[in-house]
Amino acid sequence: KQEVTQIPAALSVPEGENLVLNCSFTDSAIYNLQWFRQDPGKGLTSLLLIQSSQREQTSGRLNASLDKSSGRSTLYIAASQPGDSATYLCAVVNYGGSQGNLIFGKGTKLSVKP
């Protein structure tokens, strides 16, 4: 059974710092991996999608990498801002018959202090 883990559960950094969020998964047979952001009381906003054949994706100050063989993904946030404060979730879609069902980690709650 696929399990997705995100460590740490919470992270507090000063504004301007570059930071890395970690996501690991137990079964490397995945279609893709997606990073989301969730603000308190809100829905999930998609940040980046990495297909299994890709190594990384970039969007603005965000860069996500994928190492399928080791079962790891990282989300790099450059020059963090207070507006980046939110919970970040990663999720994978398993290979084979999964119909796109996402399996989520429990998230990393990020706080960026001014």
Place this chain on the structure above:
Amino acid sequence: DAGITQSPRHKVTETGTPVTLRCHQTENHRYMYWYRQDPGHGLRLIHYSYGVKDTDKGEVSDGYSVSRSKTEDFLLTLESATSSQTSVYFCAISERGTGEGGMNTEAFFGQGTRLTVV
């Protein structure tokens, strides 16, 4: 933003009553999903649909049923609500890609429905 609307956004209901949550999309995506989010458990799949009238169970489907009579609408029904079904419910959509392996495209989520069963 992807066109996904969930209704109602908030609901309080009594134990034993039936409840129906609605998800409406304007993206014409084939796949629709219902997840619930609970502290300590994260997001878990309840049911999903891969086409009109085509649905299947997810990880936590007991006590829930779904229906999809049109591409744009996916309904989640709690036949007899229990306190353990107090949660935040999210609808999501995706599409089958045209690339290698037909992998699913990016998933988009609605704003959620906060359901309280008292």
